[in-house]
Amino acid sequence: MVGALSGMGALHFAPRSARTMAAIVPPRLRDRPLSAERLVQLTGVCELAGAAGLVLPRTRPAAAVALIAFYVAVFPANAYAARHPERFGPVAVPFWPRLAGQVGIAALTAFAATGGRVSR
Numbered sequence: 001m002v003g004a005l006s007g008m009g010a011l012h013f014a015p016r017s018a019r020t021m022a023a024i025v026p027p028r029l030r031d032r033p034l035s036a037e038r039l040v041q042l043t044g045v046c047e048l049a050g051a052a053g054l055v056l057p058r059t060r061p062a063a064a065v066a067l068i069a070f071y072v073a074v075f076p077a078n079a080y081a082a083r084h085p086e087r088f089g090p091v092a093v094p095f096w097p098r099l100a101g102q103v104g105i106a107a108l109t110a111f112a113a114t115g116g117r118v119s120r
Contacts, residue, residue, distance in 0.1 A: 071109075
């Protein structure tokens, strides 16, 4: 999880990827109060901070909760892209598979918070 979040967080600062991500910010969220580009940067910082939080056992639970809230917060952008596949092409994962993927990512994040241990 740490590697995936770090990689995705870093992509928010790569110009080409950042432009693509800014394009899927729903119009109603742009410039209120941040531009789409600033929202992309902010979400990149959130992913990087979440990844860092998962590294230390003491901060894993809080980082996992924050990341799961983050996944919920960014889902409208993914849903917007899913509703406009003609505009976004391969970025526009259909809604239900994307939702299932987000739930899976949230579950993996919760699992990572346990340090990979399952309690019985």
